[in-house]
Amino acid sequence: MAEAKVKLISRRDFIKGSGVVVGGAAVGSTVLAVACAPPTTETVEVVREVEVPGPTVEVEVEKEVLVEVEKEVLRETVREVEVIRQVPLKEVVNLNVNGVVHPLKVKDNWSLAFVLRQKLGLTGTKISCDEGICGFCAVLIDGKPILSCQTLAIEMDGKDITTIEGLQNPDATQMNVNTLDPVQQGFVNKNGFMCGLCTPGAILVAKAFLAKNPNPNLDDVKLALSGNLCLCGGYELIQQSVLEAARLLRGG
Numbered sequence: 027m028a029e030a031k032v033k034l035i036s037r038r039d040f041i042k043g044s045g046v047v048v049g050g051a052a053v054g055s056t057v058l059a060v061a062c063a064p065p066t067t068e069t070v071e072v073v074r075e076v077e078v079p080g081p082t083v084e085v086e087v088e089k090e091v092l093v094e095v096e097k098e099v100l101r102e103t104v105r106e107v108e109v110i111r112q113v114p115l116k117e118v119v120n121l122n123v124n125g126v127v128h129p130l131k132v133k134d135n136w137s138l139a140f141v142l143r144q145k146l147g148l149t150g151t152k153i154s155c156d157e158g159i160c161g162f163c164a165v166l167i168d169g170k171p172i173l174s175c176q177t178l179a180i181e182m183d184g185k186d187i188t189t190i191e192g193l194q195n196p197d198a199t200q201m202n203v204n205t206l207d208p209v210q211q212g213f214v215n216k217n218g219f220m221c222g223l224c225t226p227g228a229i230l231v232a233k234a235f236l237a238k239n240p241n242p243n244l245d246d247v248k249l250a251l252s253g254n255l256c257l258c259g260g261y262e263l264i265q266q267s268v269l270e271a272a273r274l275l276r277g278g
């Protein structure tokens with residue numbers, strides 16, 4: 027019998043987005059093959075979840091797949107069992123965000139961006155690509171910019187986290203209505219935003235950059251913010267805003 031060519035099916039599809047991690051392999055399958063007409067149906071998957079005591083869940087997946095053998099299309103029923111590791115809530119993690127310590131229970135696959143937004147309500151941190159490409163989600167960890175969508179919250183225990191909500195004018199007093207950080211003010215002065223989605227990340231990256239280089243030229247700014255995309259294409263205004271922020275930080 028000629029070698030069967032089996033249509034591959036992603037076994038992760040049915041658990042995609044469910045917050046679980048595949049930790050085991052398929053442990054068995056049976057095949058029933060019958061001749062039939064060319065394929066007219068889609069692949070069928072029947073998923074049964076079996077709760078078992080302990081940190082795993084067994085999931086039985088029944089699939090109907092189409093197999094081509096020497097120009098004949100056969101139908102197979104494949105039964106597989108996935109062993110899935112449930113991600114437990116960890117013990118309390120202390121997240122120090124903008125000077126306030128938040129004891130939180132987190133799962134070990136939760137990103138810092140998710141926790142900031144969904145658990146702490148700090149929605150100034152934006153998420154766009156969620157893949158480490160756009161820079162929208164940048165926050166400061168101990169003064170250095172990181173991509174919070176690519177950072178596990180569980181690893182941030184005890185670190186000094188600064189989000190856009192944590193920036194303010196260090197000279198502000200209760201009587202001073204202008205509480206913006208000079209970097210934020212630079213963006214306001216030069217209109218360094220359109221829709222504003224990229225702005226929090228760009229400001230925080232600029233903040234860390236200007237702390238290191240208080241007197242940058244345009245090329246320095248372009249390089250420093252090269253990891254911050256702007257879907258609106260407002261790069262020139264953003265760069266001018268950073269130069270304006272540098273001027274303000276130097277005492278204007």
Ligand code: FES
Binds near residue numbers: 157159164174
């Ligand atoms: S949302 Fe984090 S890099 Fe795009």
Ligand code: FES
Binds near residue numbers: 224255
């Ligand atoms: S201002 Fe809209 S993405 Fe940058």
